[in-house]
Amino acid sequence: MTENVTKKFLYVNRKAPYGTIYALESLEVVLIGAAFEQDVSMAFIDDGVYQLKKDQSTDGIGMKNFSPTYNALGDYDVHKIYVDKESLDERGLTADDLMNLVYEDEDDDYAEKSSISIVTREELAQLMEQQDVVLSF
Amino acid sequence: MKFGILVNEGPYQHQASDSAYQFTKAALEKGHEIYRVFFYHDGVNNATRLTVPPQDDRHIVNRWSELGKQHNLDLVVCIAAAQRRGLLDENEAKRQGKDANNIAEGFRISGLGQLIEAGIQSDRLVVFGD
């Protein structure tokens, strides 16, 4: 019964990592959710963009650096990752500051492609409006 | 209409669980169905039966248990989030070699897949958190 339903799921991430657990546990939902073969997108807005910052190193705080886990998303077929341009701009960040997340496009001879799209407010608003389920963390 | 409810914060610290409860109760009173209430993040703490609030305060845990019993609600606590925060049912306590369990009546512990399933099966998923 469950298998035949495909819904559009959007995970909205608006919180920075480490200060609170939301980013880490949100990522766990996405990874588990991938097994359900739904149409999954992720949006990173406001402080959520800090989750994708490259060069995270947590040795000094005694917490697990979970940022490498984002690299696994592509293998789980989660490759629609949208980052709000205004949120990056406000924080003095550019695409170069983010991790290089990729996936292999099976419809294009498994060519390696970037999972991250940096999008405008309007593009994100449109994306949100197409969803069946919006999970906010 | 079928609602799924996600509760992301613990009792008393945040209003999230109170709001989720009031929403769930109102939805049931209007004849809607609650497909599942899923407790995640610190929300898992809504399910500890060791809670002892002052007598003149609401008992958030018992209130969920009672509403659950009354309407046969599926109250599901995320296992990964629960283990981190020391919330165990009898089976899990045994498996982890712990000397006690603390889950309240009417709640069950299960995987995150139950949240995704609630998203798939419900007409609306409503999230309460911080």
Added chain:
Amino acid sequence: MTLHTVNKSPFDRNSLESCLRFARQGHSVLLFEDGVYAAVKGTRFEGLVTEALKNNKIYVLLPDLEARGMRSDNIIDGLKTVDYAGFVDLAAESDRVQAWL
């Protein structure tokens, strides 16, 4: 149509501002919990809310407003109050509910 829910004071978090940045014409916004402080007349967010009212319906959860010592005549003109049953109706009428946590 989307129902956006905002539960944080605009003085504490940017949830309302972010929500309004992405809410499209015709969407509804519900202010509840500490979000109700944005509904009150005379705050520095009144302009933001009034501007949003041109494109969006904005609702306030009355029990949360009253709990915080305010009444429905303290809120910005054009906002509507609802109770929990009204919140349920709004969620049911919308295609999706998006929480701005």
